[in-house]
Amino acid sequence: MxxxxxxxxxxxxxxxxxxxxxxxxxxxxxxxxxxxxxxxxxxxxxxxxxxxxxxxxxxxxxxxxxxxxxxxxxxxxxxxxxxxxxxxxxxxxxxxxxxxxxxxxxxxxxxxxxxxxxxxxxxxxxxxxxxxxxxxxxxxxxxxxxQYKFENVIADNLFYEINDDVTYIWENNYNPKTRKARFDLTFFVKQGELYERFDETHYEKSYxxxxxxxxxxxxxxxxxxxxxxxxxxxxxxxxxxxxxxxxx
Missing domain, CATH: 3.40.50.150 (Vaccinia Virus protein VP39)
Structure with missing residues (x-):
C-alpha cells in the first residue's frame, strides 16, 4: 500500500x-x-x-x-x-x-x-x-x-462505487464529433473518522x-x-x- x-x-x-x-x-x-x-x-x-x-x-x-x-x-x-x-x-x-x-x-x-x-x-x-x-x-x-466502447459503454454515462475506504463518482462526457471523452472523477478517501474529497479530470480520444x-x-x-x-x-x-x- x-x-x-x-x-x-x-x-x-x-x-x-x-x-x-x-x-x-x-x-x-x-x-x-x-x-x-x-x-x-x-x-x-x-x-x-x-x-x-x-x-x-x-x-x-x-x-x-x-x-x-x-x-x-x-x-x-x-x-x-x-x-x-x-x-x-x-x-x-x-x-x-x-x-x-x-x-x-x-x-x-x-x-x-x-x-x-x-x-x-x-x-x-x-x-x-x-x-x-x-x-x-x-x-x-x-x-x-x-470506438464501440466510447459510444456504447463510456458515452455520457455515470459510474460509481462505494466502499469503506474509498468512494468514487465517475461522470463521462463523450463528444462523437471530436471523438474525445472527458472523465470527471470525484473521490472521497477516508482519513481517520472523516473523508477527504478531491477531484480529477482525464481525457481520452477514440481512434x-x-x-x-x-x-x-x-x-x-x-x-x-x-x-x-x-x-x-x-x-x-x-x-x-x-x-x-x-x-x-
Whole structure:
C-alpha cells in the first residue's frame, strides 16, 4: 500500500483497479511472445502507472523499464517494487519524448494509455521513439479502448462505487464529433473518522482501426496482428478493447 504522501489519484489508483488481473495480463502478453516466436528479455512499459504490470513481469524474470509522466505514480510503483526486492528501472518521462540509454526487445503500452494521446502528432512521435529504441525484430504491443466502447459503454454515462475506504463518482462526457471523452472523477478517501474529497479530470480520444493502421504504416513498422480483448482471436465489432502487435 502506498503512503498518503503521494498524489491523491496515485494513492487510490490500486484500490480502483482491483478488478484488473495483472497475472492474466502478463500471461496474455507472454502468449503473444510465444505465438510470434519472440525471444524477449528486456521490456519497456509506457504509461506504467503504479507499476503493477511491470512488477508482475519482473517476478517472471524479465528486465523491466517502466516509464510514466506522473512522479507520484512512480513513487508508489517504486515503493511496491522495493518491498518485493525487485530491480526495476522507473523513469519519469513522457511517452512522446522519452530517452533510453539502449534498446529493448519489446515495448508495451497497456490499459488504454494509448487513448490518452489525444493528438495524432503525439502518437506519431511515440511511434518514432518506439521504433528507435526497439531491437531489430522487436515487438510493440498496445491496446486501445475501442470506438464501440466510447459510444456504447463510456458515452455520457455515470459510474460509481462505494466502499469503506474509498468512494468514487465517475461522470463521462463523450463528444462523437471530436471523438474525445472527458472523465470527471470525484473521490472521497477516508482519513481517520472523516473523508477527504478531491477531484480529477482525464481525457481520452477514440481512434478507428483504420487510423491505428495508418499510424503503424506511417511509422515504418510492420503490422503483425490485431486481437480482441485478452484473446488471440481477431477482434469483433463489439469488442471493447483491441490489442495491436507490430514489429520493427
Amino acid at each position: 502506498c503512503s498518503f504522501i503521494y498524489n491523491n489519484f496515485a494513492y487510490v489508483y490500486d484500490k480502483l483497479t482491483l478488478d484488473i488481473d495483472y497475472r492474466r495480463w502478463a500471461d496474455y502478453v507472454e502468449s503473444i511472445f510465444k505465438k510470434h516466436n519472440l525471444n524477449v528479455s528486456m521490456i519497456l512499459e509506457l504509461g506504467c502507472g503504479t507499476g503493477s504490470f511491470g512488477i508482475e513481469m519482473a517476478r517472471r524474470g524479465y528486465d523491466m523499464i517502466c516509464l510514466d509522466l506522473s512522479a507520484d505514480m512512480l513513487d508508489c510503483a517504486s515503493e511496491k517494487a522495493q518491498k518485493e526486492g525487485l530491480d526495476i528501472l522507473f523513469l519519469n518521462q513522457n511517452m512522446c519524448s522519452f530517452e533510453l540509454y539502449g534498446t529493448v526487445d519489446a515495448i508495451v503500452c497497456l490499459l488504454d494509455s494509448f487513448n490518452y494521446l489525444t493528438k495524432p502528432a503525439q502518437i506519431n512521435k511515440m511511434f518514432k521513439l518506439v521504433q528507435n529504441y526497439l531491437n531489430p525484430g522487436g515487438v510493440f504491443i498496445f491496446d486501445i479502448n475501442t 478507428s482501426d483504420s487510423e491505428i493502421m495508418d499510424f503503424i504504416k506511417s511509422s515504418g513498422m510492420k503490422f503483425v496482428s490485431q486481437y480482441g480483448e485478452l484473446t488471440l482471436r481477431k477482434a469483433s465489432p463489439v469488442s471493447q478493447r483491441n490489442f495491436y502487435v507490430c514489429r520493427k
